[in-house]
Amino acid sequence: xxxxxxxxxxxxxxxxxxxxxxxxxxxxxxxxxxxxxxxxxxxxxxxxxxxxxxxxxxxxxxxxxxxxxxxxxxxxxxxxxxxxxxxxxxxxxxxxxxxxxxxxxxxxxxxxxxxxxxxxxxxxxxxxxxxxxxxxxxxxxxxxxxxxxxxxxxxxxxxxxxxxxxxxxxxxxxxxxxxxxxxxxxxxxxxxxxxxxxxxxxxxxxxxxxxxxxxxxxxxxxxxxxxxxxxxxxxxxxxxxxxxxxxxxxxxxxxxxxxxxxx
Amino acid sequence: xxxxxxxxxxxxxxxxxxxxxxxxxxxxxxxxxxxxxxxxxxxxxxxxxxxxxxxxxxxxxxxxxxxxxxxxxxxxxxxxxxxxxxxxxxxxxxxxxxxxxxxxxxxxxxxxxxxxxxxxxxxxxxxxxxxxxxxxxxxxxxxxxxxxxxxxxxxxxxxxxxxxxxxxxxxxxxxxxxxxxxxxxxxxxxxxxxxxxxxxxxxxxxxxxxxxxxxxxxxxxxxxxxxxxxxxxxxxxxxxxxxxxxxxxxxxxxxxxxxxxxxxxxxxxxxxxxxxxxxxxxxxxxxxxxxxxxxxxxxxxxxxxxxxxxxxxxxxxxx
Ligand SMILES: Nc1ncnc2c1ncn2[C@@H]1O[C@H](COP(=O)(O)OP(=O)(O)OP(=O)(O)O)[C@@H](O)[C@H]1O
Ligand SMILES: [Mg+2]
Numbered sequence: 001x002x003x004x005x006x007x008x009x010x011x012x013x014x015x016x017x018x019x020x021x022x023x024x025x026x027x028x029x030x031x032x033x034x035x036x037x038x039x040x041x042x043x044x045x046x047x048x049x050x051x052x053x054x055x056x057x058x059x060x061x062x063x064x065x066x067x068x069x070x071x072x073x074x075x076x077x078x079x080x081x082x083x084x085x086x087x088x089x090x091x092x093x094x095x096x097x098x099x100x101x102x103x104x105x106x107x108x109x110x111x112x113x114x115x116x117x118x119x120x121x122x123x124x125x126x127x128x129x130x131x132x133x134x135x136x137x138x139x140x141x142x143x144x145x146x147x148x149x150x151x152x153x154x155x156x157x158x159x160x161x162x163x164x165x166x167x168x169x170x171x172x173x174x175x176x177x178x179x180x181x182x183x184x185x186x187x188x189x190x191x192x193x194x195x196x197x198x199x200x201x202x203x204x205x206x207x208x209x210x211x212x213x214x215x216x217x218x219x220x221x222x223x224x225x226x227x228x229x230x231x232x233x234x235x236x237x238x239x240x241x242x243x244x245x246x247x248x249x250x251x252x253x254x255x256x257x258x259x260x261x262x263x
Numbered sequence: 264x265x266x267x268x269x270x271x272x273x274x275x276x277x278x279x280x281x282x283x284x285x286x287x288x289x290x291x292x293x294x295x296x297x298x299x300x301x302x303x304x305x306x307x308x309x310x311x312x313x314x315x316x317x318x319x320x321x322x323x324x325x326x327x328x329x330x331x332x333x334x335x336x337x338x339x340x341x342x343x344x345x346x347x348x349x350x351x352x353x354x355x356x357x358x359x360x361x362x363x364x365x366x367x368x369x370x371x372x373x374x375x376x377x378x379x380x381x382x383x384x385x386x387x388x389x390x391x392x393x394x395x396x397x398x399x400x401x402x403x404x405x406x407x408x409x410x411x412x413x414x415x416x417x418x419x420x421x422x423x424x425x426x427x428x429x430x431x432x433x434x435x436x437x438x439x440x441x442x443x444x445x446x447x448x449x450x451x452x453x454x455x456x457x458x459x460x461x462x463x464x465x466x467x468x469x470x471x472x473x474x475x476x477x478x479x480x481x482x483x484x485x486x487x488x489x490x491x492x493x494x495x496x497x498x499x500x501x502x503x504x505x506x507x508x509x510x511x512x513x514x515x516x517x518x519x520x521x522x523x524x525x526x527x528x529x530x531x532x533x534x535x536x537x538x539x540x541x542x543x544x545x546x547x548x549x550x551x552x553x554x555x556x557x558x559x560x561x562x563x564x565x566x567x568x569x570x571x572x573x574x575x576x577x578x579x580x581x582x
Contacts, residue, residue: 008373015370019356024400026358102354105318107343108371
């Protein structure tokens, strides 16, 4: 390493984050589409299914009001899932545009290209979740979290978003086209349904119930729900954070390996 | 030129294969600082592969390559700090404007705010993009995008520049504009490694040219040296009368070849005044009536066709 080859990871990452935020602003139809999906699901589940499903989730009052409090965590995860779908598309666009090839021939902190996507997407995820929570509050969502609870909630959501974003930064690099990239993270959208997102897992048949109880989204949604409703979180929080750490590590290592490949 | 410090690019025994397919099979080349080197080759010959290896994008399977005094395999970051690359396919951010693309490059090259502003404005002006500066690159024409791509490469003042088919798809005026910029860069001491499909371009710009074929460099030298390597120069004599044609054929004997069915003879000739005069004297001596006479000197197209590809062009070499 000589003087000419020293890198500036912080400065380069800032440049890359700015680039990604600009791209989101420049391509608003995508952002709108990514926020619209969870909001539509929210309205659908609250107004169409809420009356019936609310009776099944227990609680003092039951019905629609109780149901919205139950399903907001799932909607938040779906918001993160749609955001990372955007991440995959954005990364795949970079690959097909050839701009990644340009970055690779430049003496910039290698990881900054990826952290640019990661931090940009985290910002987008939090803005989207704020909008979604705003809509939920308008239609009757009544969180009971304390201030500390909200802080913990932000931490958990950040951990989940961080993990899933790294995973899709890798996935985006593997896909051969932008179209393929947009469909690869689809399973993430379904995981809240195949867990305790919209109905309690004990209402499910054997095999599915087993999957629902052990898949990562269930402890994550249980933790978010407990924090929002100011209930004790128990072991779910540690299980959730362990899952996040594992997924983040896998995504990070995989994404870096793909970025540094030289074939 | 033996001094390694004077070489901007130095390659020996470079090999690369993709699976079973050997693309580069032992390439040696040296490019002195401040010169233009042009790599020619048919489609799929391995030009882009060579550029990718030298610009640290992919790893070679064997051999050694140094760029700007640094080994591409063991010290890629130092190589990256010295080079600029304009690849065969455009590498601009289509969602950003031209100006934003250049500003991003300035930031990634760690220029100060003041330098960034000046450099961006300079390059927009120089590449005739000032008017389109605030429009997203996705709305640019192919030529504009190509120019923006090149401008982005120059932001960091690289000492060695790789241009992979930089003028493909440009109109003749833009192409000359790029040539002019390349000449200015070299005048400032920058080294250029250029691949091109336009032989005119290599002829116009390059100090040295190499031809890549079947994974090896089959020829290397100045444009003049390469042209001399193939016996492409000839004089075409056109006769109006069969009698003149036959007499000339007898007089010139071995030297002359009939050119198709027409009453025309193709006589090898290097086009110099001396050899032309000698030919004319022979014809005049026999009072042969020549209808028209035209001189053909070989161009790089002849060189290219003779050195690359097979069967069809064999006769060019045999002639
Ligand atoms: N990643 C890859 N995997 C497999 N084969 C490859 C890969 N990249 C290039 N090749 C093969 O290597 C050969 C050389 O390709 P390259 O792009 O270097 O050619 P080129 O001389 O630049 O051609 P062109 O004039 O068409 O740009 C081609 O046969 C190509 O199919
Ligand atoms: Mg090529």
